[in-house]
Amino acid sequence: MSDRVPLSVRLSQRGLDGVTLLALPALLFVIALFVYPFLYGLVLSFKPKVGGLFANYVTFFSDPFLYSTIGKTLWLAVPVTLLNVALSVPVALRVRLMRRQRLLTTILVIPITLGTVLVAEGMLNYLGPRGWLNRFLLEFGLSSSPVRLIHNYWGVFLSLVITGFPFTFLLTLSYVTGIDPSLEQAGAMLGARARQRFNEILLPLLVPGLIVTFCLSFVQAFSVFPSAVLLGAPAGDTRVISVAAYTAAFEDYDYSMASAIAMIMAFVQVAIVVALLGAQKLVYRGPAGGGKG
Amino acid sequence: MRGRMPAGERLWATAIWVIVGFFVLNLLALIATVVVSSFGTRWLGTWLPAGFTTRWYASAWEEFQLPDVLLTTLEVVGAVVVLSGVLGVPAAYAMARRDFPGKALLMLVFLLPLLVPPITFGIPLATVLYRAGLAGDIGGVILANLVPTVPFVILIMVPFIQQIDPRVESAARVFGAGTFRMFVHVLLPLLAPGILAALLLVLVRTIAMFELTFLTAGPTSQTLVVALYYAVFAAGVRAGQSIDAMAVVYMVTSLLWLLIALRFVNPTQIVTRGKRAG
Known part of the structure; x- marks a missing residue:
């Protein structure tokens, strides 16, 4: 009897019917314009203009002008992300108690909405030698000569704080507000001081969320591009890996090399994220219930 | 206290x-x-x-061909908003209403374009689009911009659709509504707030999307943010105030839509991808 059941019925029992097919166009789109290009880039990176299979990768890792970009990018992305996460946690814990959070969150969403290009233009004006900040420092005798904050490492660093901190903060805030406040109240009732409540109750609940936040913020900072060009020294200190990939593709027209650099960039990002998530599993066993949901 | x-x-x-x-x-x-x-x-x-x-605005208007740039921006953003809705909302409906083998994998495929930064996948994507002869004009810019926005719509809409009672749809069917009528008269009005919120967020994000547009745009298909980048990059060629006037035009365009969007969504949603949509 059972093999008489029509195919369509058997399929729909497993959740496959006309409605499921509605996901097909979107899936085909993502495969065509995300999965396929990525695989294409991977294959292309092994077909260099000159040389053997691994020629692009050999070139990258033997030319200091190219391989140093990994170190330079990490030297920007890691400190910025650590700073942003470290600032976000105490601020989010305080803002959580605020009744009118919305004004602050609205202000903080502005730099994310405006994007890095506009922030770069603003910083060139504001932090430049004739900008308001240097004017303030000189006027009040805080510095004897204008402080150089653009066209170097610090310009890119600050721009990553200005666009990155709101991003990190809003993510952290969404994790912090997911923690049931009664847990902390119970701790307070049992005599735990603020520091103890943070170390013993909040932090263990926050660690998984903070690791995800760190990963997302890091990946964003690692792929810094416009501000590294506009606010940094794109031939020197802030020649980040995305600048190297862009130069290879659109100035040297070596798409094969550009794909290789993009793959190396993706690999470093994935390696760091996997390492962090792995370390979390190894070192930290989270509470069974979790604080969210 | x-x-x-x-x-x-x-x-x-x-x-x-x-x-x-x-x-x-x-x-x-x-x-x-x-x-x-x-x-x-x-x-x-x-x-x-x-x-x-106010003369810098007049000079920026001429120097940077702002009418053309604004028109291109409008076309790109409009097409991206409509197409990401058309592709994303039905997919979100399928993901919310059906359980099928491989659903977790499918969700991962939809999640990846949001997690991988645009510059990383943008370079291979631009390569493919150039080889296919699609990049360099407005079509390529629209296609590239859709890559993160279609998954974004899906991610926002899935929880929104899940909280609509499926019995409402069953009831419509019982009373004889066909798929099309059920969709137009029952589902669409119920989904409208969620779709509006998702598409407004897509709009705000697309105006500010620099990397993907930058990598795929030709000289006649630059959006406002890319034109601004080139102006700042070549600073010194033109008066700084003129660039600032263009920056203000960009700022007003994007913040105006942000203000409209914030009437329907929570600021944190722009970052946390609509965990509490609607």
């Missing part, structure tokens, strides 16, 4: 507010410099410009 806070805790709270205040102050000053400069005549070594004028 506040009165009984120990001194150490009060000091800590003050320190945090000082940090937040310092950040917000610098942020607002940074935006204000651009606005003041765009209206200023000569601004050398003083707190404020010597005088105020």
Whole structure:
């Protein structure tokens, strides 16, 4: 009897019917314009203009002008992300108690909405030698000569704080507000001081969320591009890996090399994220219930 | 509560507010410099410009071909909003209503374009689009911009559709509504708030999407943010105030839509991808 059941019925029992097919166009789109290009880039990176299979990768890792970009990018992305996460946690814990959070969150969403290009233009004006900040420092005798904050490492660093901190903060805030406040109240009732409540109750609940936040913020900072060009020294200190990939593709027209650099960039990002998530599993066993949901 | 806070805790709270205040102050000053400069005549070594004028807007309008750029931006953003709705909403409906083998994998495929930064997948994507002869004009820009926005719509819409009772749809069917009528008269009105929120967020994100447009645009298909990048990159060729005037035009365009969007969504949703949509 059972093999008489029509195919369509058997399929729909497993959740496959006309409605499921509605996901097909979107899936085909993502495969065509995300999965396929990525695989294409991977294959292309092994077909260099000159040389053997691994020629692009050999070139990258033997030319200091190219391989140093990994170190330079990490030297920007890691400190910025650590700073942003470290600032976000105490601020989010305080803002959580605020009744009118919305004004602050609205202000903080502005730099994310405006994007890095506009922030770069603003910083060139504001932090430049004739900008308001240097004017303030000189006027009040805080510095004897204008402080150089653009066209170097610090310009890119600050721009990553200005666009990155709101991003990190809003993510952290969404994790912090997911923690049931009664847990902390119970701790307070049992005599735990603020520091103890943070170390013993909040932090263990926050660690998984903070690791995800760190990963997302890091990946964003690692792929810094416009501000590294506009606010940094794109031939020197802030020649980040995305600048190297862009130069290879659109100035040297070596798409094969550009794909290789993009793959190396993706690999470093994935390696760091996997390492962090792995370390979390190894070192930290989270509470069974979790604080969210 | 506040009165009984120990001194150490009060000091800590003050320190945090000082940090937040310092950040917000610098942020607002940074935006204000651009606005003041765009209206200023000569601004050398003083707190404020010597005088105020609107002529930079007229010159920016001509120099940067702002009418063309604004039209391109409008076309790109409009097409991206409509197409990501058309592709994303039905997919979200399938993901929300059906359980099928491989659903977790499918969700991962939809999640990846949001997690991988645009510059990383943008370079291979631009390569493919150039080889296919699609990049360099407005079609390529639209296709590239859709890559993160289609998954974004799906991610926002899935929880929204899940909270609509499926019995409402069954009831419509029982009363004889066909798929099309059920969709137009029952589903669409129920989904409208969620779709509106998702598409407004797509709109705000697409106006600011620099990397993907930058990698795929040709000279005639630049959006406002890419044109602004080129202007800042070539600063010194043209008057700084003119660039600032263009920056203000960009700022007004994007913040206007942000204000509209914030009437329907929570600010945190722009970052956390609509966990609490609707």
